Structure formats: structure tokens, C-alpha cells
Amino acid sequence: MLETSARLLQLLSLLQLRREWTGAALAERMSVTERTVRRDIGKLRTLGYPIHASPGIAGGYQLGSGAQLPPLLLDDDEALAVALGLSAVSASPVSGLGEASVRALTKLEQVLPGRLRPKFAGLRTAVTRMAAPSAPVNPEVLTALSLAITERRVVVFRYARHDGESSRRVVEPVRLVDTGRRWYLVAWDTARQDWRTFRVDRCQSVPSPRERFSARPLPARDLAAYVQKSITRSPYSHDVVVRIHAPAEEVAQLVPPNIAEVENDAGDTLMRFGADSLDWPLMHVAALGFEFEILAPPELRERALATAERLTRAAAEQTAGAE
Template identity: 70%
Template sequence: MIQTSARLLQLLSLLQIRREWTGPALAVRMQVTERTVRRDIDKLRNLGYPVQASPGIAGGYQLGAGAQLPPLLLDDNEALAVALGLSSVAAGPVAGIGEASVRALAKLEQVLPARLRPKFAMLKAAVTTLPSLAAPVDPLKLTAVSSAIADRRLITFDYTTADGGFGRRLAEPYRLVDTGRRWYLVAWDVEREDWRTFRADRIASVPSERKKYVPRPLPAQDLAAYVQRSITRSPYRYDVVVRLRAPLHVVAALVSPHVASLEADGGNMTILRAGWDSLETPAAHLASLDLDFEILEPEVFRSHAVKLAERLNRAARGPGPTSQ
């Protein structure tokens, strides 16, 4: 009986770490016969675990969704990671999930093995979360989008634009990107026939799934970098590029990734790219960094900087002699 129980726990653990297993693969991994695997699968089903089976050569077993959430098997590192994640997510940008995180954490702490409690206490004490300025987003919208991404299904949703406009969108969802302050959806807008980056907090309704779509080539390999370029450059009138006379790590400590994209230019230089609607704002921002820099683009920004420098020079000289 003990041997059977241990084998069921092993089988359950295997089903939880991979999306699908074939019967022969499970038999080899557990060092039992395929017949034993089938019997153990039936026992898990009798215990309430929704184990699904697909027929054929390419078929196999996978743990599906059921009416109730079954117990999860976590190793030491997974348990610590989940506990620490629950501690921090209570102050995160997903609206209404803080209370649920606290409840889940209380349940997890109650069953943490004694050997893990000191380590978790040290990790928890060492981590402090500042109050978040993030735009809150409904977790139901995130889960609906992520489900559609996994199933490669079109979604429709109401969306509010930056200028207050409102409309219905039909899109192929590809990736959710968390920038720390906001969630963004990278999707192909079917009606506009172009790639779009949607702010998740501006999605005004829970997305509804439609038919499946055939995936198309992504606009970039690194979608996180693609989103950063979209939110720091694309929507703006001026695309400013400057070379700062400081290494990348120094500039990165001064410039938020929400403001500009940065890349190393040799060992001691950094290229900054960002979008602005006026030239006064980047001039003031760059001057406040207290770093030497040269303007690479656009030419109009260089002319603006010359005029601004002349104005500042006159101000620095003080009032001139007054006429009698």
C-alpha cells in the first residue's frame, strides 16, 4: 500500500511538470509496466484528479482542469519561490489579487516543512516592496488573454485609447509583457492589419475568444524590447538619439526603462533613444543627468540645444548695464 501511494505521488508529480506524457514514457520514467501506469491513472481519476487521455501514436496523458483545484506537489525551491512570490504580489499591479495572495500564503506557510521555515523567514525579511505606482489591471482580463494566447485564438475586447477614444478590437494575441508599472499585450490588429501594443489597463472588457488563428512571424524576436521601443519612441513626435559619455551601468541607474532604451557604445559610452512630443523636455531631462553627451538625432534638436545654450549663457552673465 505504501509503495502504491508513493508511486501515485510520483506519477502526479510527473504530470504536473510536463504538459503531456505518453504511456511508454511514463512507464520508463517510473520503472513500471504500461499496464501499471494505466491502473495508476485510473486511481488518480478516482481521487478527483482530471487526467485526460488522447488516443493514437502521438497521444498521451495530461493533467487537465477540473471542478476543484487538486493538491500540488512542490519541491523545496518551488515552495520557496511560490511563497516569496505570494508575499510580493500582494503589492503588485494586478488589482484585487492582494487579499487572495495573503490567504494563499497563509495556507502555504501552514504546511511548509520545518527545514524551509527559517530560509523563508530570512528571504521574507530581506525583501521590502515600495508602494506601487503601477496602473491596476483586472486579473480576469489577464487570464482571459493568456488563455487565448496558449490556444492561439482570436479575441475581441473594448479598448480605450490614450486620447479617450473607445472602440471594439479584434486581435490575434501573442504575448503579455510586464514592464513593472504596466502590462502590455502584443497582438496583431486584424482590422488595421498591423502589429499593435495594447495597454492591459485600458482593455475595458474581459476579452472573448473567437476562432483559432494561424500564427504569423513575430515583429521581433525579443518582444519585451519591442514593447519598450513602442512605449518609449513610437507614439511621439521627435525620435531623439544621443551619445552619453558614461558606461551603460551608470546611465541605467539614472534613466528608467519606461523613459528610454539604452545600449552600450564601446566600454565607456551609452546610446540613449527615446521619443518626446516637445524638444524642451528631453533637453531638461538630459541636462539633469549631469553627464556629458552629444546629440546624434534629430538635427532640429541640435539647433534647439544651441538656442537654449545661448539663452542660458545670457542668463548666467546676469543683467547688463542699463541705458541712461
């Protein structure tokens, strides 16, 4: 009996993981016969799970919208509370919990009873969140990307570049990265034949799944660091490096990870980031309130001297006027 229950839970987990499974694929993953799979599918149906079966060679099993939630042990109000909470976290990322909440929401919405779906949709529409510094993201886009990553499927979507131009993108998605303020997608762009980092809030349509793809060598072992470098340094004209005479822990609290890379340097802090203008780095670093040294580029030191002279003259003129 215990073995059967464990097998049913494994089968349910597999059905939630992928949009559709063939009987042969399920049998292979579970190391059982297709006859056992059919029998276990029947048992899950008696527990209230609507599992659809399509005949033929290309047919398979698909988990439909649930009629009840027996194994989750949630009543209607609890199910709504969990779904709304996960939806809120997905739209306004909480560092470290964002991607997990998307996966959980994908699974929960698949088995949410039909009688609760209008209530959930109504509550999500009625609740308005105050503006926050994070970029708003459509949870449907996140769930679609998360599912495509899990199933290793090519996706197609409309994407707005930083200059506002819209284009159709066909990509192989491999990872969602949450910076705490924005979501980014790491994917292989099939048209450009190269790795790209996409801001998920700039997706103008819900990604549509296409054929499966084979895994490629990743652009970096640490994809979070890869995304940070691509959004803070790679797109810009100047690569800025400064040494700040303050502990890295203090600097990191003032500098978001999507602005600059921050690392400890023998008690000081090395901060690296990109900029198209040399004026903005001076303003940003000076506003931190710490002593600092400019390590690169050399033009930034020249700009700092010129700015310092200009500020000194302005202060001197103000003092002279006051006398």
C-alpha cells in the first residue's frame, strides 16, 4: 500500500511538471509498465484529479483543472490565500523566493477548483499595489517561461528593446534570474546565434511554447553573475572601477546588484559598473558618502578634477556673494 501511494505521488508530480506525457514516457520515468500507469491514472481520477487522455501515437496524459484539492489539505479560503500570495510575490519579486513562487503557482493553478477560479481572478483584478522601484512583471509571462525552461522548449514572444523598438524573438530559455528589482531571462537567441539576457518586464506577449531543444554549454557557470555583468557593464561605453574606503557590506546596502558589482577588497570595496556618460559615475559614487579612488578609466579621473574645480569655484563665488 505504501509503495502504491508513493508511486501515485510520483505520478502526480510528473503530471504537474510537464504539460503532456505519453504513457510510454511515464512508464520509463517511473520504471513500471504502461498497464501500471493506466491503473494509477485511474486511481488519481477517483481522488478527484481530472486527467485527460488523448488517443493515438501522438496522444498522452494531461492534468486538467482540478475539481477538488484532497492531498493539499487546503480549504477554499486557504487555497485562494496561497494563490494570491504566490501571485503577488511573482509580480513583485522577493529575493531568493521569486522563481520558487512561480513554480508553485504554476502547479497550484493547474489543480485550482473551477469554483474558485472566478474568485481568484476577481481578487487579483481588484487588488491594486502601490508603485514600487521594481519593474512590474506579468505573472503569466513568468509561469510560461518557467514551464518552458522545465520542459526545455523553444518560446516565441514580442520584446521591446531599450529604445522602444519591438521585435519577435525566438529563444531557447535556460534560466530566470531575480535581482530583487527586476527579472531577467538567460536564453539562446536562435536568430542571432548567441546568448542574450532579456528583461522579462519588456516581454510584450506571453511566450508561446514550440518544439523541444537540446541543452547547450552555458555561457557561464554562475548565471546570476553572468546576468549581473551583462546588465551593469557589457552594454555601456565606459567600464568604471572605483575603490571605496568602506566595508563591502555597507556599500552593498546602498548599491543594488542591477547597478554595479560589489566585492570585498581587503577591508575596502571594489565597485565595477558601466556607464555611457562620465558624469553619472561621479555623481553616483560621490553620493554614497565614502572616500574613494578612481581606478578606471583614466578619463574619469580627468573629469573628476574638472568637476572638482567647477564645484570649488561655485562654492567660492557663493561665499564671496555672502560677504
